Amino acid sequence: MLEQQLFNALSLGSVYALFALGFTLVFGVLGVVNLSHGAVFMVGAYTALQAVTRLNVPLAGALLVAFLASGLLGLLIDVLVLRPLRARNAPHLIPMIATIGLAIAINSLAQGLFGAENLRFPAEVLPQQTLTFAGLHVTVLELGIILLSFALMAVLLLVLRGTQLGRALRAIAESPKAAALLGVNVGGLFMLTSFVAAGLGGVAGVLIGLYSNALFPLMGQPILHKGIAVIILGGMGDIRGAMLAGLFLGFAEVLSVAYIGSTMRDAVGFGLLFAVLLLRPKGLFGSTNERKV
Amino acid sequence: MLELQSVSRHFGGLKVLQDVSFAVPAGGIFGLIGPNGAGKTTVVNLITGLLPPTSGDILFNGASLVGRKPHRITAGGVARTFQNIRVFKEMTLLENVIVGMHARLDYGPAGLLLRLPGFRAAERAARDRARELLSWVRLDHKADDIADNLSYGEQRKLELARALATEPKLLLLDEPVAGMNSAEKTELMAEIRNIQSRGYTIFMIEHDMRFVMGLCEHIAVLNFGRIIAQGGPDQVRNDPQVIEAYLGRDDEAEVAA
Amino acid sequence: MEAFESFWAVYSNLVLTLGTNSLLALSIYLTLSCGMLAMANAAFMGIGAYSAALLTMNAGVSFPLALAGGMAAPAVVALLIGGPTLRLSGVYLAMATLAFGEVVRIFIINTEAWTGGALGVNGIPPLTAWWHVALGLVLACLVLALLRRSKVGRAFEAIKLDETAAGLMGIDVNAYKMLAFVLGAMLAGLAGALNAHLTFFIGPNEYGFDRGVEILTMTILGGINGLMGPISGAVILTLLPELLRGLADFRNVFNGLILVLIVLFLPRGLWDPARLRGWLGRRS
Numbered sequence: 001m002l003e004q005q006l007f008n009a010l011s012l013g014s015v016y017a018l019f020a021l022g023f024t025l026v027f028g029v030l031g032v033v034n035l036s037h038g039a040v041f042m043v044g045a046y047t048a049l050q051a052v053t054r055l056n057v058p059l060a061g062a063l064l065v066a067f068l069a070s071g072l073l074g075l076l077i078d079v080l081v082l083r084p085l086r087a088r089n090a091p092h093l094i095p096m097i098a099t100i101g102l103a104i105a106i107n108s109l110a111q112g113l114f115g116a117e118n119l120r121f122p123a124e125v126l127p128q129q130t131l132t133f134a135g136l137h138v139t140v141l142e143l144g145i146i147l148l149s150f151a152l153m154a155v156l157l158l159v160l161r162g163t164q165l166g167r168a169l170r171a172i173a174e175s176p177k178a179a180a181l182l183g184v185n186v187g188g189l190f191m192l193t194s195f196v197a198a199g200l201g202g203v204a205g206v207l208i209g210l211y212s213n214a215l216f217p218l219m220g221q222p223i224l225h226k227g228i229a230v231i232i233l234g235g236m237g238d239i240r241g242a243m244l245a246g247l248f249l250g251f252a253e254v255l256s257v258a259y260i261g262s263t264m265r266d267a268v269g270f271g272l273l274f275a276v277l278l279l280r281p282k283g284l285f286g287s288t289n290e291r292k293v
Numbered sequence: 294m295l296e297l298q299s300v301s302r303h304f305g306g307l308k309v310l311q312d313v314s315f316a317v318p319a320g321g322i323f324g325l326i327g328p329n330g331a332g333k334t335t336v337v338n339l340i341t342g343l344l345p346p347t348s349g350d351i352l353f354n355g356a357s358l359v360g361r362k363p364h365r366i367t368a369g370g371v372a373r374t375f376q377n378i379r380v381f382k383e384m385t386l387l388e389n390v391i392v393g394m395h396a397r398l399d400y401g402p403a404g405l406l407l408r409l410p411g412f413r414a415a416e417r418a419a420r421d422r423a424r425e426l427l428s429w430v431r432l433d434h435k436a437d438d439i440a441d442n443l444s445y446g447e448q449r450k451l452e453l454a455r456a457l458a459t460e461p462k463l464l465l466l467d468e469p470v471a472g473m474n475s476a477e478k479t480e481l482m483a484e485i486r487n488i489q490s491r492g493y494t495i496f497m498i499e500h501d502m503r504f505v506m507g508l509c510e511h512i513a514v515l516n517f518g519r520i521i522a523q524g525g526p527d528q529v530r531n532d533p534q535v536i537e538a539y540l541g542r543d544d545e546a547e548v549a550a
Numbered sequence: 551m552e553a554f555e556s557f558w559a560v561y562s563n564l565v566l567t568l569g570t571n572s573l574l575a576l577s578i579y580l581t582l583s584c585g586m587l588a589m590a591n592a593a594f595m596g597i598g599a600y601s602a603a604l605l606t607m608n609a610g611v612s613f614p615l616a617l618a619g620g621m622a623a624p625a626v627v628a629l630l631i632g633g634p635t636l637r638l639s640g641v642y643l644a645m646a647t648l649a650f651g652e653v654v655r656i657f658i659i660n661t662e663a664w665t666g667g668a669l670g671v672n673g674i675p676p677l678t679a680w681w682h683v684a685l686g687l688v689l690a691c692l693v694l695a696l697l698r699r700s701k702v703g704r705a706f707e708a709i710k711l712d713e714t715a716a717g718l719m720g721i722d723v724n725a726y727k728m729l730a731f732v733l734g735a736m737l738a739g740l741a742g743a744l745n746a747h748l749t750f751f752i753g754p755n756e757y758g759f760d761r762g763v764e765i766l767t768m769t770i771l772g773g774i775n776g777l778m779g780p781i782s783g784a785v786i787l788t789l790l791p792e793l794l795r796g797l798a799d800f801r802n803v804f805n806g807l808i809l810v811l812i813v814l815f816l817p818r819g820l821w822d823p824a825r826l827r828g829w830l831g832r833r834s
Contacts (some may be wrong), residue, residue, distance in 0.1 A: 033641050084814055092641055093587050094813055097770060100763050101809025108802030221759065225652055228645050267656040270649045277646045278634040341718055367720040379715040381708055392708045396720030398701045405700045406693065416700070459720050 005254050007138040007146070011211055013250020014149035019204040019223055020230040020242040021153060022197035028173045028237035029193045031092065036077060036099040037201050037227065038220025039106035044070040044202020045209040045219065046110060052125050059125050063148075066206045067199040074198020077102060078191055086190075103220070111217035119215040126210065145207045152200060153243055160239060169193065173237065222266065229273035294319040294494050295340070295371075295463055300349035302335055309335050313349070313520055315513040317463070317496050322489050324509035325498045328538060331515040333498040334376055337467050341373050342366045353463070368396040372461035374452040376468040382441040386432055386451055389440055390423040393458025426454040430484060446477045450484070457488070464488070466497035470504055482508055502539070506530065514538070562680070564792060566748055569683035570741040571788045575768040575780035576690055577737035582774050583703075584730040585710030586636070589762045590647035591738040593654040594624035596757025598739025599746040600658065600665055603674045606747070613677045613747070620743025621736040628735035629728070636727045639713075651762055658754040670753030671746075678747040686740055691777055698777075706730060767809045773819015782821050 019041060026034045044066035051057040051065045081102065085095045127140040160166035171179040172186055180186045208223065209215045230249055234241030249269055256268045295317040302310040310332045317323040327333055338344045340351055342363040351358045358366055372393075381389050398419060404412035427433040430450040435443070440451060449469060456464055469485070470478045478501075485508060489495050499505050505512060505526075512529045514522040522532040529535055558565075574595060581588045602620030605611040611619065635646050658665045665671065697703050705726045708716035717723045746752045764787070772783025787808075791801055812819070 033645070081810060081814065088817075090817070093644065094817065096641065096644070097766065098810050098813040101767070101806045101813065103806065104763065105803045105806030105810070108800065108806060112800045112803065225649070225759070229649065232642070232645060264656070264660060267653060267660070270652045270656070273649045274646065274653060277638060277642065277649070343714070343718075362722070363714075363717040364720050364722045367718055373718060375715070379712050381711045381715070383711060384707065388704065388707075392704050392716070392721070393719050395701050395705060395708075400701075405702065406696055408696070412700070455719065 003136055005258055007136065007142050009251040009254040010247070011142045011145045011250075012254060013247035014146050014153075015204050015207045015211065015246075016223075016226060016230055016250050017243040017246025018149045018152060018207070019201055020227050020234065020246045021156060021239065022200040022204070023227045024231050024234070024237060024239055024242040025156075025193055025197040025200075027231065028239065029169055030078075030082065030190055031176075032082060032095045032099070033092070033228075034077075034082075034099045034197075035096060035224065036102040036106065037198070038224030039103040040070045040073055040077075040198045040220070041201045041205035041208075041223055042107065042110060042215075042217065042220040043073055044199075044205035045215050046114065046119075046205075047202070048206040049119060049121060049209070049215055052121060059127075063203055063206055066202040070202025070205070071195040071199030073106075074201070075191055075195040077198075078194035082194070083187070083190070103224075107217050107220065114217065116217060120213050121210060121215075126213075141210060145211060148203070149207065152203065156196075156200075157239065165189075226266075226269045229269040232273055233276050294354060295496065296352040297336070297340075298350045298352065300336075300339060300346045300351060302332075302339060302344065303347045308518055310339075310346075310518045313515070313518070315520060315523055317494065318511065319462075319494050320489075320492070321510045322485070322495045322497070322508050324505040324512045325496070325515055326500060326502065326505050326512060327515035329500055331500075332518045333500075333515055334467060336515070337373060337465050337498060340366075340465065341371060364396070367459050367461075370460070370462035371465065372456040372459040372463070373465035374449070374456050374467055374469060376471060378445070378448045378452060380440045380443075380448050380451050380455070382439075384440055385437050386427060386440055386443070386454075387420070387423050387436040389451055390426055390455050390458045391419050393455040394419050394422065394460075397460055423454075423458060426457050427451075429457070429487070430454045446473055446481075449473070449481070453484070453488075457493075461493065463494045463496060466495065468499055469497060470499065470501060478504060563748065564788070566678060566680060566683050567745070568785055568788045569687050570745045570748070571765075571768060571784040572687055572781045573690055573737050573741035573744075574765045575772065575784040576694060576777070577734040577741070578765050578769045579774050579777070579780040580694065580734040580737065581730050582769065583710060584706040584727055585713065586727060586730065587640070587644040588647045588731060588734065589644055589766065590628075590631075590650050591734060591765055592757045592759075592762035593651040594628065594735040594738040595742035595745070595761065596654060596658065596752075596754070597624045597627055598742035599752045599757070600671065600742075601739070602743030603671050603746045603752060604664065606675055606677065607671070607673075613682075617682075617740060617743050620746075621739045624735040624739035624742075625732050628732045632728045632731045636724065636731060648759065648762065651758060655754050655758045658757075665754070668754060670751055672751050674746050674750050674752065676747060676750060678744050683744055686744060690737055690740075691781075694777055702726070702729070763809075764805075767805065769819075771808065771812050771820060773816075773821045775818060775822050779819050779821035783819065786820075 019037070023034065023037045026032055026037070047069040048062035048066040051062040052059065057065060077099070081098050082095055085098065127144065129140045130137050131140065131143065160169060168179065168184045168189060171182065171184060172189060176186050205220070208219070226249060230245045231242050233248070234243070234245030249272070252268050252272065253265050257265050297313055297315055300310060300313045301308070313336065315325075325333055325336060335344070339346050340358065342358065342361055346359060353369065353371060358371075361369075381392065384392070398415050400409075400412045400415050403409065424433055424436060427436055430453055432447060432450055432454065435447070440448065443451060466485070470481055473481065482504065485495060497505070497509070509526065512524065512526060513520055514529055514532070514535050516538040521534045521538065522529050574591065577591050577594075598620035601623040602616040605616040605619045606613065631650060635643065635650070638646055659668050661667070705716065705721045708719065708721060709723055709726060713723055742757070768783040768787045769780045770783070771787060772779035772781065774780070787805070790804070
């Protein structure tokens with residue numbers, strides 16, 4: 001019984017991790033809590049759905065489309081809203097509030113355009129097979145979600161740790177001013193980060209849409225709240241912490257559904273978050289990574 | 294009045310202060326000097342309760358300050374100014390000084406909400422006293438200006454007035470003349486002497502030797518977290534360890550002839 | 551007189567909602583004036599609403615007592631979570647209080663026996679009269695104005711500007727933050743209790759993230775430079791949906807965009823005495 005839930009938990013957890021990753025990237029590099037990440041997530045899912053149903057794009061292609069569409073949205077948000085606020089040296093809470101407004105606008109726009117009902121990916125598009133090994137069943141869909149999420153996370157980690165670009169990003173995360181003095185194109189990298197983070201969020205949206213087989217305009221909100229819990233649990237700004245915490249939350253939720261009951265599922269994340277904030281504000285895995293003023 | 298007994302402060306593996314002991318007598322001007330990075334501001338942060346000592350004790354008029362919250366230490370009679378000026382920028386000068394009187398304003402919620410005579414009298418007295426303190430530092434003509442509009446030197450004087458508003462017995466000045474020119478330093482020197490003559494005890498930390506030598510009656514020298522000399526200005530000036538500590542540092546710290 | 555009566559028949563709810571929204575905006579203003587962004591006020595509103603409704607419906611308590619209960623319950627909760635929570639600062643505080651709001655919402659959903667769970671509480675007696683709201687608002691404004699011009703108001707402002715320096719000037723920072731938090735909770739609870747007896751029905755989803763954002767938007771829109779700021783923001787954002795009724799779902803798009811535009815272009819909010827004075831040609 002428990003082992004069967006393993007793949008379930010892994011899929012959910014890896015998508016949470018993927019979502020949290022984008023969220024953490026923006027927080028770590030841009031220093032902004034971007035509460036429109038949930039809206040971007042939703043946009044990815046809906047774009048993929050439209051691509052599949054209207055343009056007959058295969059699933060893999062739809063994932064790419066989602067990445068690009070969400071990424072573009074994230075880029076626009078940076079250029080139109082976050083950049084002017086940076087220029088003004090606004091205190092941290094201000095960009096956060098602005099992104100709340102954006103989230104509301106984008107979510108409501110989707111609702112106005114597509115209605116509030118649940119939409120689904122057409123059944124023909126979803127891989128139907130189930131594999132069996134070691135006595136456990138896993139659907140190709142779950143496997144695909146797990147592999148894709150991990151692959152994307154691995155690529156991101158590789159870039160951050162092993163390339164010049166990654167070093168530049170980490171420098172900016174430490175101190176944008178110092179990085180600029182060292183010749184790093186801080187503004188350009190902010191845009192790139194916003195693009196990639198949003199793109200990953202969009203992909204996560206498609207994956208959750210496939211996992212739960214339900215798309216609705218506010219689908220980003222519960223995920224956003226969990227994303228907040230995840231990045232705090234993982235230590236704010238800590239990429240690996242975010243990934244681990246995302247997986248942890250996925251497991252915690254699936255286990256609580258299995259053993260406690262599904263209604264408390266959402267409370268698990270928040271209960272954990274609240275407890276962690278009170279007892280260990282740096283997160284389960286984090287160190288004092290905060291940018292000192 | 295103030296006594297540090299074998300105070301140490303470690304931070305991870307870093308020993309910021311080691312076995313620091315000195316005594317500040319009441320009524321005088323005491324200086325703690327030392328090169329940059331010696332640990333002077335840490336001493337002030339320990340005294341005012343922003344950091345706990347790793348070991349040792351800090352006694353104020355015989356009672357230990359260790360473990361007390363900053364606002365209680367201030368209410369007990371220890372006030373400070375800051376190395377990086379921390380005036381309340383969006384308030385007026387008058388308001389800045391009145392905030393200093395917070396702990397001395399004795400009315401409760403009833404007086405406040407019902408605007409009882411006790412409340413009114415206390416507020417009026419606070420206003421008057423604030424103006425008086427501003428006049429001591431010659432800023433009373435700007436009482437209603439916003440603090441952010443003041444010049445650097447004026448903001449330092451405002452901090453002084455605000456610290457005095459807490460009715461301290463001991464006034465801690467953290468690098469009071471940092472960033473000032475000679476004229477401003479001389480003016481501040483005179484004002485500090487004025488304040489001391491009104492009965493306050495002053496403890497200042499500085500790395501400007503000339504300024505300290507001109508003002509302080511007792512001096513302790515801190516280097517790399519340890520006290521290396523204590524005594525009157527002449528004694529300290531001629532101490533070989535002190536001379537060595539300051540040799541090769543920036544010009545202004547060179548021992549004044 | 552007739553014209554007024556027919557106006558009132560149609561718009562009384564709206565006018566009274568203007569009042570309760572103003573109370574809510576003032577409750578967030580209170581914590582903001584102390585430098586804290588605490589997003590728990592929607593949850594406190596919910597706690598107040600449920601407490602008052604359950605008191606009048608199940609315990610037959612008189613309305614004024616129920617209102618008092620609606621203020622006391624959130625105050626107690628605020629006292630309980632305030633200690634550890636208010637140690638956090640800035641973004642962490644905002645997120646912790648957001649998370650707390652969600653915890654309350656889920657708690658309500660899962661305690662069906664008392665709270666009716668996801669279905670909410672129906673048939674609350676319509677006890678709120680215009681003068682209840684007016685009185686509440688006037689008293690709140692009075693208390694806040696009195697606090698502002700006293701050592702309490704100065705302490706809040708000092709904490710907002712520089713918490714460490716404030717502590718070193720003799721202000722018990724933790725105690726004052728708690729005071730702002732608890733008072734804010736009471737105001738939000740009062741608004742919730744009044745609102746519950748105005749709308750006959752309350753449900754857990756009304757007091758979640760969306761409501762919290764709505765309250766925040768009102769306060770930011772109006773600005774926190776004085777009591778009129780949050781109130782004007784509340785008035786505008788309460789009336790706007792009525793004016794925008796025709797837009798249906800797209801109404802919220804407008805709300806969201808307003809928030810973004812205000813943050814970008816009018817950061818001090820609409821009610822900014824300094825800027826207004828500038829426009830009127832007088833120097834401050």
